[in-house]
Each structure stands twice: as C-alpha cells, then as structure tokens.
Amino acid sequence: MSTDYGIVFERRTKQGLLSSPEAKNVWPDWKGKDERWLFVAPHDDDIVCGAGITFVAAIARGIETHALVVTTGESGYCRPEHRKTIAAIRNNEARESFKLLGLPEENLIQFKYPDANPGPHVGRRQTDDPNDPNAIEGATGYLNSFVWALRKIRPTRLFLPAHTDFHPDHQAVHHEFVMSIFHAQGNIWPELGAPIERIPLLYEYATYCDFSDPPTIRVRGNASLLEKKLEGIAAYKSQEQIELLVAVQREGGPQEYIRELRFNIFSPEKYAALFQ
Numbered sequence: 001m002s003t004d005y006g007i008v009f010e011r012r013t014k015q016g017l018l019s020s021p022e023a024k025n026v027w028p029d030w031k032g033k034d035e036r037w038l039f040v041a042p043h044d045d046d047i048v049c050g051a052g053i054t055f056v057a058a059i060a061r062g063i064e065t066h067a068l069v070v071t072t073g074e075s076g077y078c079r080p081e082h083r084k085t086i087a088a089i090r091n092n093e094a095r096e097s098f099k100l101l102g103l104p105e106e107n108l109i110q111f112k113y114p115d116a117n118p119g120p121h122v123g124r125r126q127t128d129d130p131n132d133p134n135a136i137e138g139a140t141g142y143l144n145s146f147v148w149a150l151r152k153i154r155p156t157r158l159f160l161p162a163h164t165d166f167h168p169d170h171q172a173v174h175h176e177f178v179m180s181i182f183h184a185q186g187n188i189w190p191e192l193g194a195p196i197e198r199i200p201l202l203y204e205y206a207t208y209c210d211f212s213d214p215p216t217i218r219v220r221g222n223a224s225l226l227e228k229k230l231e232g233i234a235a236y237k238s239q240e241q242i243e244l245l246v247a248v249q250r251e252g253g254p255q256e257y258i259r260e261l262r263f264n265i266f267s268p269e270k271y272a273a274l275f276q
Helices: 046-060 086-101 142-153 168-184 223-234 240-252 269-275
Strands: 008-013 016-020 036-041 064-071 108-113 157-161 201-205 217-220 255-261
Touching: 036 046, 036 142, 046 064, 046 086, 046 157, 046 201, 046 217, 046 223, 046 240, 046 255, 064 142, 064 168, 086 108, 086 223, 108 142, 142 168, 157 168, 168 201, 223 240
Parallel strands: 036 064, 036 157, 064 108, 157 201
Antiparallel strands: 008 016, 008 217, 201 255, 217 255
C-alpha cells in the first residue's frame, strides 16, 4: 500500500484558497526541518478520531510528530468485566493504534490522570506523594505536566480538542494547555526545563462537537488514507460506543477539518481607538 495517500493540504485565506500536496506551501510560518507537531488527546482515541488523517499526513510528509494522552480512560468501559481492567486494556490499545498510524514509540507521552474527573487536577500543586504517577520535579497537576511537555517537545504547532466540546476532560485540557503556553515561555518553574523560544501555532480538531467558527484548514487524501485512520480507530476494540463515530467518519470520506486559533495576550492598545 502506498504511503503517499494522495495527501492535499488546503487553507482558506483572505486571498482565496491555498492548496498543495506540500505542507510548507499551506501551513503559515513554516519552519522547515524544525517543524514539530504535537497532538494532544484528553483520551487515547481522541486524536485518531478527530485528527487521524492530519496526524497520518504529518508523519507521511516527514514532519516530526508527537502525541500526548492525558487520562487513563478508566471510565470508558462497555462491559462489566472491564470495569477494573479497562485502563490497562486501553493503554495497550493506544500503543497499538499509534504504532499502526506510524508514530515512533518514543514520541508518545501517556500521563495517568483519571478520566472524567478533571477538577482536582486542574492547575498545579506541590506533592511528595511517591505514588503519584504524574509527579514531575515534586509537583503535579495539568499545568505542571503540560509545561514540562511543551518545554520538552518544543512544538511549532499544537493541536488541541475543540474548546466547544461538551466533555469536561476536553474543555479542561484545552483550557489548561493554552494557559500552559503562557507559563512555558516564561521563567516560572525552571525545574521543568528551559523556556520555549517561540509560542506554537494553535489548532483545534473536532471529536464530538462542532467548531465554534468554520474551520480554516482541510486535509484530504485517497481511500487508503481513510482506511489507515479507521485501522487506528479499530485498535480500540474495547470502545464499543465509538461505532457510530466510525460510521460518520466513513461516510465523510478521506478528509478532515482543522480550525486555526489565535494566542492573544491582552494589550490595552487594541481598545484605545474605541474611546477616541
């Protein structure tokens, strides 16, 4: 099977539609060999379901690609006998899925935050608990983990679940990762690594809910690209509830939509003209 997949990148601009099989001609502020894309998933199957085509296309085009999974997914059991073992089952399924998609094993980070309970883990706190699986440099919490990951990977582009998603894990991860960018580019918490030199460009992918505004980028390919995505989804055999989502993916064909975001720092100058 060909690994080219007939990939085409498209981007809506004020001047019209940009379209090219080469990512550098479509994605803004291209960094060449320094391009690093980080895809973030509240749950292990979110990336392949919401951005699997974009993910495979990046790998196929030789872009250094990373994946970060936040929770263990222990709430996602569909059979009573899986209630106490689902986290281990999903861990193995995730590794198999990302392998099928072509991700190098060393480019996968799997945190172990609990599923469907983001509240206690929002922010950052000091910890001396030797049993905390998410402790890094004596602290834990989403902010601590995400700042560490940003400084470690130093991505040029960051793909997050859409902030409009109803799932509380998706909302919390989106919010905390954007806040972590602010911290990662500063000198705070130096034990987590050197500050990032540049703020990554931000993008949203949709898993369950629609975007708040129309997407600006489309990634499409041939039937083989869609089958590769569906193969990655099929690795999550325990997740019987995503069958409807798979049907929607197959009906939609080998294409995917991404929404660009802006990382805006408050500046009073932007509003001065309103009062003149």
